[in-house]
Amino acid sequence: MPAKWKTELVRFIPLITLLGLVALVATIEPSFVRFSTLTVLVSDTMTLFLMASGATFVILMGGIDLSVQAVASMTSVVVAALLPELGVLAVPVAVAAGLIAGAAGGISHTLLRIPSFISTLAVSGVVTTAAFLFSNERSINISGETRDAHLAWMVGEFAGVQAEIWVGLILLLVLLFVQIWTPIGRFCRIIGAGEQAAIASGIRVDRIKVYAFMLSGATAGFAGVMMAARLGSGSPTLANEFLLPSIAAIIVGGTALTGGVGSVWRTFIGALIIAVVRIGMTFVGVSVFAQQIVFGLVLVLAVAVTIDRSKILIVK
């Protein structure tokens, strides 16, 4: 297959897949394509998108972040615990906690020259334990008043559409800006496409890498805040089931696991695909637990399609 044709195809497959899936579910359940149903679906998907959005940069760079679910759980606890005291300021604190966790993964990855999957896996363990200690191994409730007072902008409604969607769209725009207009965004992709040439050109590759992991940690932290706001509580295991779907969202969207090719908007589409598949399975009556099997399969398939085999001769 000509390389160019393939990249073009890979670029649009996710969008076509999404529309196809929506159409498929609609034939089974026509009410699915109603505006109100769709907005509920999209708003439900935003936590997943938030969690995967920053991690897209890490994968774009050819690395991986296995700590997003742990970071999100941790920040859900942080925001739930601090909200009564700090008010809305608890949100930046939680995001900063995520950013620090990301930095830890990134710095250990670059400084010690260990694979990112190990460094972030280790961070994931540390962060989970920290969250357990911080919360005394319990979930922390957010009272209705506190939530309405400080987090309504995130889980309320604006212009007849759920606030989550607005938050997600704003984040998408911000990250697209980072991706296209800032050196961090550009060099994440360039590092993924040819790290050695980037190094030889004098780019401070390690620094860019750490920034990418920090971004991933921050958006995962933000995702944790949104989860806590939606569910009205924070817990050290809140986001545990989200690792597989968030990586799947990135890859299904068409960002190659080998790095160098991809975009945040693809992750947006990828997250929606995951959501529609989930809904579709619920309609068909697949149990929540069995759904993980499907996500596993989807992930393997998506990686097989998007991976750039010319870049890796031997897969380990």
Added chain:
Amino acid sequence: MSRAVSAVLEVSHATKSFPGVVALDDVTFEVRANEVVGLIGENGAGKSTLLKVLTGVYPLDEGEVLVNGESARLRGPRDAFDHGVAMVFQEQSVLITLSVAENIFLGREAEFTRGGVLLKAKMHAAARVELQKVRLDVDPATSCADLTFAQRQMVEIAKALSLDSRIDGDIVVLLDEPTSVLEAKEIELLFEIVRDLRDRAAFIFISHRLDEVLAVSDRVYVMRDGAIVGEMASADATTEKMHELMVGRALQHEYYRENRQGEPGEEIALSVSGLAAAGFTDVSLALRKGEILGIAGVVGSGREDLARALAGLAPISAGEVSVNGRPVRLTSPSDAVGAGIGYVPRERKVEGIVAGASVVENMTMASIDDFISLGIIRHGRERKVAQSWIDRLRIRTPSTETMVGSLSGGNQQKMVLSKWQIAGSSIMVLDHPTRGVDVGAKEDVYELIRDMTDQGLSIILLGDTLEELIGLSHKILVMRDGRITATFDAPVGAKPEQIELITHMV
């Protein structure tokens, strides 16, 4: 025996094209039993392609390969091996974590296996026989990591010769630049071994050292631009004759734009004193403004290590470097870039370009800060600068947004050169700048190098060939075993001869 004169391995009217290049053009080539055949040509002449055809790596577009007079379709090195054709690789393929015996019989373990168990004693005994052939006196159980470079090369040759015990017919051993990593004494030993073994095997000997080829071969083929341009008995050949055939032109002065070789300025752009790093030691040099300083040396002479150290890609252990009189620390490539040193690497596809990024992204990669204001990359400004260099260097690309991987080698190289000019580098370290660049584009690159010196840029050049190095340089340093062994001035009209350099290289 009639077999003594018949061809063991033959290529008949072989043609092989790659996009944009005819790598082999109607090549007919044969090796007779018990013969040592030399194959010479410049880089890019088609030697490697021919070898890859003989070992089944590349299928032919036209023509055929014949083994013992019969047409054979070789499907890969393994298949070629089974047909009696073994290759000794230029870049050693010995696995250093395995023992000598394991390397020699790699892939043939089944012959030493009973009931799924590898009989080491049997394998070691067989390995000892093979080691004797190459006069290598090591225990077959030795790990290859403990061998010297030369010894590993002998293991590699032993591996190729081990075919002998398996194949009924004659075997052919391809030696691809086997001497490049060897010392003079070891080379002599290798030649002795080759002469000894010729009653068991035919050899194809590839080298760009003409005197070596003449010393060991019975017959020589000369390749240029994908075609065989000469074939002669070694007894009738002289190095001058071969060289002329190889280069194919008498007017090399024009080719290298020697008329444009100006007088360098007095200011010292780069001064290096007592520099040492892995691969070289105590290197001192002064590069004047507008000067091209060529560095000659064989593989392992340390010249590549020197180039990488100046590019900040290898840690410096001692010595000082100053740029325009100011001392600089080169601990990373970004230090080197900051000091105004640009590096055009030998492995363009790995370190020179990012194939999956656009032309403009590649061009501004070393100077992105100049295109950022208020934290935002100014795409418009970038594109304008990129377009002006595309026009100026006549880089053939559909647009500034084209992926660099789809450009030809020559255009990629021009793009790499423009990357450093955009970055405002005042010193360029050119490591094999014309490698993998086709003949026409080479001239463009030479023109470009002259343009750069006209603008006052200073250049350290590691040429792809000696001829190129001599043709372009103002001054030439020769390195051997990590030290500078000679210095030659190379003004127009009084350029040193290749042989003068070679005597200091080996």
